[in-house]
Amino acid sequence: MRIVLTIVGKDRVGIIAKVSNLLAEHGVNILNINQNILEGFFNMVLIADMSSADVSLKDLQKMAVEIGKEIGVEIKVQHEDIFTAMHRI
Amino acid sequence: MFDIKDILETNRMITENNLDVRTITMGISLRDCAHPDINVTAQKIYDKITKKGENLVKVGEDLEAELGVPIINKRVSVTPISIIGESCDANSYVPLAKALDAAGKAIGVNFIGGFTAQVDKGYTKGDKILIASIPEALAVTDIVCSSVAIGSTKCGINMDAVAEMGRVIKKAAELTAERDAIGCAKLVVFCNAVPDNPFMAGAFHGVTEPESVINVGVSGPGVVKRALEDVRGQDIGAVAETIKKTAFKITRVGQLVAQEAARRLNTQFGIIDLSLAPTPAIGDSVAHILEEIGLESCGGPGTTATLALLNDAVKKGGLIASSYVGGLSGAFIPVSEDAGMIAAVERGSLTLEKLEAMTCVCSVGLDMIAVPGDISAQTISAIIADEAAIGMINNKTTAVRLIPVPGKGVGDVVEFGGLLGHCPIIPVNTFKPDVFIARGGRIPAPVRSLTN
Numbered sequence: 451m452r453i454v455l456t457i458v459g460k461d462r463v464g465i466i467a468k469v470s471n472l473l474a475e476h477g478v479n480i481l482n483i484n485q486n487i488l489e490g491f492f493n494m495v496l497i498a499d500m501s502s503a504d505v506s507l508k509d510l511q512k513m514a515v516e517i518g519k520e521i522g523v524e525i526k527v528q529h530e531d532i533f534t535a536m537h538r539i
Numbered sequence: 540m541f542d543i544k545d546i547l548e549t550n551r552m553i554t555e556n557n558l559d560v561r562t563i564t565m566g567i568s569l570r571d572c573a574h575p576d577i578n579v580t581a582q583k584i585y586d587k588i589t590k591k592g593e594n595l596v597k598v599g600e601d602l603e604a605e606l607g608v609p610i611i612n613k614r615v616s617v618t619p620i621s622i623i624g625e626s627c628d629a630n631s632y633v634p635l636a637k638a639l640d641a642a643g644k645a646i647g648v649n650f651i652g653g654f655t656a657q658v659d660k661g662y663t664k665g666d667k668i669l670i671a672s673i674p675e676a677l678a679v680t681d682i683v684c685s686s687v688a689i690g691s692t693k694c695g696i697n698m699d700a701v702a703e704m705g706r707v708i709k710k711a712a713e714l715t716a717e718r719d720a721i722g723c724a725k726l727v728v729f730c731n732a733v734p735d736n737p738f739m740a741g742a743f744h745g746v747t748e749p750e751s752v753i754n755v756g757v758s759g760p761g762v763v764k765r766a767l768e769d770v771r772g773q774d775i776g777a778v779a780e781t782i783k784k785t786a787f788k789i790t791r792v793g794q795l796v797a798q799e800a801a802r803r804l805n806t807q808f809g810i811i812d813l814s815l816a817p818t819p820a821i822g823d824s825v826a827h828i829l830e831e832i833g834l835e836s837c838g839g840p841g842t843t844a845t846l847a848l849l850n851d852a853v854k855k856g857g858l859i860a861s862s863y864v865g866g867l868s869g870a871f872i873p874v875s876e877d878a879g880m881i882a883a884v885e886r887g888s889l890t891l892e893k894l895e896a897m898t899c900v901c902s903v904g905l906d907m908i909a910v911p912g913d914i915s916a917q918t919i920s921a922i923i924a925d926e927a928a929i930g931m932i933n934n935k936t937t938a939v940r941l942i943p944v945p946g947k948g949v950g951d952v953v954e955f956g957g958l959l960g961h962c963p964i965i966p967v968n969t970f971k972p973d974v975f976i977a978r979g980g981r982i983p984a985p986v987r988s989l990t991n
Contacts, residue, residue: 495543
């Protein structure tokens with residue numbers, strides 16, 4: 451199962467480090483990272499594979515939201531299907 | 540791989556523009572629950588709903604979390620109770636309504652529809668008992684919804700039933716007078732009722748439907764409004780194109796949720812209902828879309844044309860996004876459930892007559908409209924007849940959900956709360972239709988019905 455993790459918020463040092471650490475700890479394999487800074491705002495979309503993960507999507511969501519609160523950014527973790535449905539025919 | 544812009548757009552639609560899936564509705568057949576003893580029937584109804592629907596809410600919540608899109612309502616629709624109750628040796632079906640209420644609460648759904656009779660051409664014994672039971676059933680239950688089909692393009696209009704429904708609505712209002720006639724908010728009168736509607740209060744599981752089924756209603760007026768802000772100043776073709784593309788995306792989400800929910804619940808996917816359903820929340824209004832297209836206020840000249848454009852473009856975008864489309868599929872214009880409609884009534888631009896005109900080009904009818912409590916049953920019946928005539932002649936579904944609020948008149952406001960919203964009382968034309976309604980009988984099916 452592939453997931454899409456998005457981060458939106460004020461830029462600061464170590465956002466990607468925090469998140470990739472979390473994913474590595476739980477066996478979630480990063481496939482692609484796309485990141486930019488727009489008007490001081492940090493936007494990142496990360497696509498990852500959860501097939502060897504040791505946590506459920508719901509638990510990963512909870513942990514990601516916690517990290518987001520800690521570093522002051524908004525983190526969402528979603529199943530990739532919603533984006534495939536909306537943006538691919 | 541996805542474009543970062545696409546992903547951020549989807550999440551903006553959800554967080555800023557109220558994109559959601561309005562309802563996952565599980566249709567459940569109760570045809571095997573009939574029994575001569577009404578208490579046995581009630582128990583069988585309770586057992587079947589709680590067994591078939593036991594995981595509905597959990598599956599809805601799981602999908603909501605995994606996909607990151609809100610799924611607002613989880614509901615159940617059942618076979619019309621007039622059919623199930625008919626074999627009972629009983630003169631009231633209120634015990635069956637109580638069984639529905641208890642079963643729905645046990646599995647955690649917020650509405651259960653199907654306290655229904657279909658009398659397009661006339662009554663059976665069960666239809667008569669069911670309709671007579673409606674006012675009490677709606678007063679003693681919380682989440683049961685009722686509907687009565689009184690006509691269709693194929694059958695004409697049953698004017699005896701039209702007359703009776705005027706009285707039933709008045710009685711339902713009286714029995715729930717202390718709660719601003721909330722009973723009437725759970726009662727719909729239909730022409731050309733559909734068997735696979737996922738939306739309340741009119742959902743029931745028609746006799747052509749399978750054992751169980753998942754139907755999904757999408758939403759997203761806020762998303763359409765936001766998309767139209769980007770084409771301000773452009774011609775009307777750009778408006779139609781923008782609505783179409785947005786409707787496509789909204790519907791794809793609904794389709795995904797419906798298929799996955801059906802798979803997890805081990806049942807079949809029925810249809811996606813392409814209706815744009817508003818809520819009283821700010822930024823979730825159909826009226827505001829019409830105003831974004833260029834009207835000073837919804838209800839003013841131009842309203843019917845802009846609504847027709849909106850409704851048609853939503854269908855064109857939605858059709859290609861889903862493999863099975865059905866239900867009501869058209870923009871809803873429930874007054875109390877739409878912040879823009881409420882504001883339009885308050886500023887005097889939206890009247891009952893204009894709403895009637897609007898129902899000619901959209902789904903579904905005169906919906907959630909609070910009227911003065913002293914309105915006569917005959918006047919309610921005549922309004923139902925007018926609305927049914929529009930449906931019958933134009934081969935479309937129309938409905939009436941009027942709320943005559945006891946003790947209140949024009950200038951007062953009714954508060955239903957939650958998704959049902961609030962509404963100022965709308966004035967009604969007071970010239971009398973009493974002689975017309977007293978005639979009874981049946982309006983013959985129109986020429987349009989002879990299509991074979």
